[in-house]
Amino acid sequence: MGSIIGKPMDENMKKQQEFMLQTQRLLLERQIQMQNQMREKMMAMQMGRARDMFMWFSSFYAVTAVLCIIGARHRRGAVIPLLPLTFILGYQYDLAYGNKMMRIRAEADRILDDEALMLEMPHGLPTYSTIEAGRLDQKDKERLTKSNDLFL
Known part of the structure; x- marks a missing residue:
């Protein structure tokens, strides 16, 4: 009598274990996908911010170079450091009070849409x-x- 009841219970237990394994596998795969998408979005935000920062620094460099050349000709060295400081102040103001985060977010969206290959994991997910x-x-x-x- 024990073997009659035990056999269906063993089959049910095996089915239950397979179901649990499939559920765990699905949950793990979804978690991996979610974490990867969050990682890609964070990377895109970092790249957007870096590109925005590069634009500011390249402007800073260009103006400083021009002023250094002009300052070398006229020997008015005291005024030259004020302009780079003004760029740094403007950058910080834009970050704190302007729409910089919206521009960074727009750049991150563009990166996600147009340059998704740059965000892929080495050896895939x-x-x-x-x-x-x-x-x-x-x-x-x-x-x-x-x-x-x-x-x-």
Whole structure:
């Protein structure tokens, strides 16, 4: 009598375990996708900010170079440092009170839309199988380390 009841219960348990494994796999894959999309968005924001910063610094460099050349001819060196400081002040004002974040966000959107290849992970996204293989490798290394410690 025990084998009659036990066999369907074993089958149900195996089905339940397979369902749980599939659910965990799906959850892990969704989590990987979500984290990757968030990473891509953060990278795009950083690239947008870096590009905006480059535009400011290139303007700063161009004006400073011109003024240095002019200052060298006229020997009026005291006025030259004021202009670069004005650029730095203007940048900080724009960041704090202007629409800089909107421009950075627009640049990040453009990067996400037009330059998505720059945001891809090396070797692609991790998959369930690569994560599981890494987990098993780590488990084997720990087991080997423990066994090696016994001999030392």
